[in-house]
């Protein structure tokens with residue numbers, strides 16, 4: 001037992017701010033002094049940087065990652081009667097955005113090791129009404145986009161990547177945004193590229209998606225006083241300023257996340273009662289979350305409690321799968337295609353250990369030590 005109990009936070013927002021305060025403050029000041037705060041030059045600059053980062057032709061800033069999804073669905077004409085296939089093992093917003101657009105959510109199971117959508121389960125879920133596949137790059141690792149692209153080509157389906165969690169990741173020979181119609185991003189504060197509030201974006205190579213999302217986010221307007229049906233979902237210039245400063249550090253931060261993941265992996269390798277995260281060979285996992293699973297579901301809550309009592313802010317992502325939420329599906333259109341045991345197992349057994357670039361060796365080693373202590377005594 002270590003002599004002192006440490007407090008290990010789940011996020012390091014303030015540490016990160018302090019590390020690059022001068023860059024963030026300078027960018028914010030530039031906006032404040034410019035007098036242009038909405039749809040101004042800082043947003044245009046950040047959109048250009050984001051498109052360059054993804055090697056896509058276009059990037060459009062919007063209000064948040066959920067809006068990025070449903071604005072893209074609407075731009076692609078997805079609406080009532082259209083089925084979109086995704087997994088139940090994701091943050092609620094993936095399904096919510098399909099419902100907001102008026103579509104039908106079709107859930108298939110996730111893969112046992114990566115927890116991303118299992119391409120082998122997709123074809124059986126396809127019907128004449130299927131319009132799109134919506135893979136989620138869960139926890140910071142890409143779904144198997146090559147397999148997903150093949151299925152989409154065969155059945156002439158749209159593909160929208162929910163990339164709220166994996167900016168800077170890549171697959172074995174593919175980039176995010178390369179094998180889909182569009183990829184959506186969330187910049188909520190806890191994401192790998194997070195602003196101090198809400199934000200989101202769509203990246204795409206399709207000029208029509210870019211054009212329509214641009215209009216939809218701004219009251220259906222691309223010219224002053226001229227409108228068609230639309231919404232207000234813009235990325236404010238102050239957020240763009242923060243994100244522009246942070247984007248320059250994203251590779252370095254992903255490397256740090258990978259370093260802490262490797263340290264956890266090494267330290268926890270001999271634990272008997274947990275399963276460690278899996279990185280697909282050739283993929284770059286950026287560990288938005290470092291999610292372990294207890295081998296027995298009955299161990300999860302006591303282990304989480306033990307870690308919390310030891311000062312470690314461990315959490316669960318996501319302990320209640322979408323189809324298990326109370327009141328599901330709230331009179332919305334939804335279908336579960338086949339059993340979903342992997343998603344249900346992950347929901348029942350997952351624990352996210354603290355993971356952010358500004359962790360220290362002492363903190364990571366303390367978490368390892370406490371997990372091993374729990375592991376020794378688990379029955």
Ligand SMILES: Cc1ncc(COP(=O)(O)O)c(C=O)c1O
Nearest residue numbers: 064065066091093094164186188
């Ligand atoms: C997988 C996934 N999709 C969508 C979202 C929605 O993003 P936002 O909170 O920015 O609306 C999030 C995160 O919040 C997410 O993790």
